[in-house]
Amino acid sequence: MPDRNSYYVTTPIYYVNDVPHVGHAYTTLACDVMARFMRLDGRDVHFLTGTDEHGQKIETAAAAAGLAPQAFTDKVSQSFRDLVAKMNYSPDNFIRTTEPRHYAACQALWQKLVDAGDIYLGKYAGWYSVRDETYFVEGETEVGPDKKRRATSTGAEVTWVEEPSYFFKLSAWADRLLEFYEKNPRFIAPESRRNEVISFVKGGLQDLSVSRTSFSWGIPVPGDEKHIMYVWLDALTNYITECGYPDTSNPLWKYWPADLHMVGKDIIRFHCVFWPAFLMAASVAPPKRVFAHGWWTNEGQKISKSLGNVIDPVELVDTYGLDPVRYFLLREVPFGNDGDFSRRALIGRLNADLANAYGNLCQRSLSIIAKSCGEKVPEKGALTDADTALLDRARGLLGVVRGEIDDQAFHKALTAIWEVIADANRYVDAQAPWALAKTDVPRRDTVMWVLAETIRRATLLVQPFMPDSAAKILDQLAVPAEDRAFAAFDKELAPGTALPKPQGVFPRFVEAKPAA
RNA sequence: GGCUGGGUAGCUCAGCUGGUUAGAGCACGGCACUCAUAAUGCCGGGGUCGGCGGUUCAAGUCCGCCCCCAGCUACCA
Numbered sequence: 001m002p003d004r005n006s007y008y009v010t011t012p013i014y015y016v017n018d019v020p021h022v023g024h025a026y027t028t029l030a031c032d033v034m035a036r037f038m039r040l041d042g043r044d045v046h047f048l049t050g051t052d053e054h055g056q057k058i059e060t061a062a063a064a065a066g067l068a069p070q071a072f073t074d075k076v077s078q079s080f081r082d083l084v085a086k087m088n089y090s091p092d093n094f095i096r097t098t099e100p101r102h103y104a105a106c107q108a109l110w111q112k113l114v115d116a117g118d119i120y121l122g123k124y125a126g127w128y129s130v131r132d133e134t135y136f137v138e139g140e141t142e143v144g145p146d147k148k149r150r151a152t153s154t155g156a157e158v159t160w161v162e163e164p165s166y167f168f169k170l171s172a173w174a175d176r177l178l179e180f181y182e183k184n185p186r187f188i189a190p191e192s193r194r195n196e197v198i199s200f201v202k203g204g205l206q207d208l209s210v211s212r213t214s215f216s217w218g219i220p221v222p223g224d225e226k227h228i229m230y231v232w233l234d235a236l237t238n239y240i241t242e243c244g245y246p247d248t249s250n251p252l253w254k255y256w257p258a259d260l261h262m263v264g265k266d267i268i269r270f271h272c273v274f275w276p277a278f279l280m281a282a283s284v285a286p287p288k289r290v291f292a293h294g295w296w297t298n299e300g301q302k303i304s305k306s307l308g309n310v311i312d313p314v315e316l317v318d319t320y321g322l323d324p325v326r327y328f329l330l331r332e333v334p335f336g337n338d339g340d341f342s343r344r345a346l347i348g349r350l351n352a353d354l355a356n357a358y359g360n361l362c363q364r365s366l367s368i369i370a371k372s373c374g375e376k377v378p379e380k381g382a383l384t385d386a387d388t389a390l391l392d393r394a395r396g397l398l399g400v401v402r403g404e405i406d407d408q409a410f411h412k413a414l415t416a417i418w419e420v421i422a423d424a425n426r427y428v429d430a431q432a433p434w435a436l437a438k439t440d441v442p443r444r445d446t447v448m449w450v451l452a453e454t455i456r457r458a459t460l461l462v463q464p465f466m467p468d469s470a471a472k473i474l475d476q477l478a479v480p481a482e483d484r485a486f487a488a489f490d491k492e493l494a495p496g497t498a499l500p501k502p503q504g505v506f507p508r509f510v511e512a513k514p515a516a
Numbered sequence: 517g518g519c520u521g522g523g524u525a526g527c528u529c530a531g532c533u534g535g536u537u538a539g540a541g542c543a544c545g546g547c548a549c550u551c552a553u554a555a556u557g558c559c560g561g562g563g564u565c566g567g568c569g570g571u572u573c574a575a576g577u578c579c580g581c582c583c584c585c586a587g588c589u590a591c592c593a
Contacts (some may be wrong), residue, residue, distance in 0.1 A: 015593055057592070134592065195520050196588050209591060269590065307534030348542065356555055429557045434550070504553055
């Protein structure tokens with residue numbers, strides 16, 4: 001089964017103790033672009049997102065809200081499903097860890113790990129705060145002047161507590177993990193994260209506590225139901241629950257191993273160390289790639305709830321429009337790096353890249369065609385060197401963008417498309433079709449055909465990033481739905497095809513002036 | 517402290533294995549054009565490439581030392 005056609009991409013499942021913010025929107029957006037691109041490129045795509053609904057924090061938050069845990073998670077999980085619609089994401093399914101099939105998958109995986117001899121009963125020990133009902137590691141605590149140890153973050157007194165816990169023999173997997181990283185250089189991206197993970201594993205691994213007895217909202221350990229599975233074992237398993245695990249005859253099993261787990265840089269260890277170890281121990285193939293993206297700051301400031309500067313994606317979309325926000329998030333920052341969000345930068349991108357460069361290119365081209373070429377695709381005559389140069393660049397774009405998308409280099413993919421857009425704007429000025437209208441109409445028509453064709457190719461590639469806007473432009477070029485996949489990339493516009501009236505797709509954003 | 521990555525025009529960044537006058541986008545100034553969303557195109561100003569020393573015919577690009585920034589250095593997710 002060498003070159004399979006399936007493509008499985010996942011977001012992390014989002015922890016439902018919080019409302020969605022721009023970080024969630026960003027991660028899912030990146031996956032959405034991958035999924036849409038691969039579908040257009042003819043792949044059999046499965047795109048999964050969902051919510052992580054277990055754990056002590058949820059149990060506590062639900063109690064505080066006066067709700068049963070399930071009722072609480074039903075409610076908060078919904079806000080993540082609402083975001084899917086708001087951001088025009090295209091997941092094939094939305095998984096929840098409270099689904100019965102997920103319990104079955106987790107318990108099956110657990111049993112497999114037990115059978116393999118990788119799980120044993122031991123004792124978990126740590127600094128426990130009764131008030132917070134939470135364990136803290138040594139570094140999260142400090143001893144005060146009264147010689148009592150307290151949690152640094154909450155100030156609550158902590159005591160050394162030991163409870164029985166099952167452990168996963170992670171320590172036994174360091175060498176095999178290092179070998180796996182070595183043999184699969186693309187497993188962790190970007191490169192800097194790969195270095196971090198490798199150096200972490202090289203430093204030696206301790207066994208991992210994978211069950212708790214201090215709370216009950218979670219998946220019971222098979223055969224010892226006082227124990228609840230450690231949240232990460234529970235959460236990570238969602239990726240294979242979706243494919244039917246442990247039933248490998250499930251039709252969705254063909255998607256495993258996942259082609260890409262998209263994660264934020266904070267949870268890379270779980271995905272790049274624990275997860276492959278769990279899977280290898282259970283004789284399941286590890287995923288092919290984990291990409292850890294960076295964080296956003298807000299106008300140069302670190303984002304935090306206490307600062308109150310959390311960015312609400314819904315507000316952004318309502319203010320600037322969906323596609324401009326999608327474009328900005330993936331264009332502004334080299335994917336993988338941290339980036340700064342600022343209104344000025346967003347408006348700059350919207351006006352310079354979308355309204356002025358791309359939108360205006362479409363508008364100036366299409367309105368000439370509408371006014372002077374009889375509202376149909378113009379006749380294509382003999383091509384000059386200038387025509388061929390532009391068309392060749394547009395033709396080469398698919399290969400270039402495909403390469404960048406394979407690396408999740410969204411900003412580079414967009415830059416490449418926008419270089420062709422800039423070339424097209426230069427071409428319009430150089431050819432001056434408005435002057436040709438007075439001297440050589442057939443030549444003018446050829447120029448307009450070259451422009452329309454260039455816009456078509458660029459726009460096909462814009463689709464994964466800005467689906468609605470791209471669709472509007474392709475509508476204006478009368479490209480039928482079945483010719484919008486990349487299989488039709490070389491199917492050029494047919495002269496004579498009737499075209500609808502052009503309409504601007506990316507209006508400039510003008511800031512509301514304060515009332516004078 | 518250790519490890520990793522980075523410090524290049526006002527801002528954001530490109531600059532493979534060292535080689536003509538160090539590039540792009542945005543911002544700024546001037547000019548041109550008028551098809552277009554006061555959009556587009558052309559030209560221009562502006563950088564001792566973090567600092568010091570070294571290797572070399574030649575270093576932003578290699579070596580050494582130093583300064584500054586970020587991330588990682590395990591079980592809240």
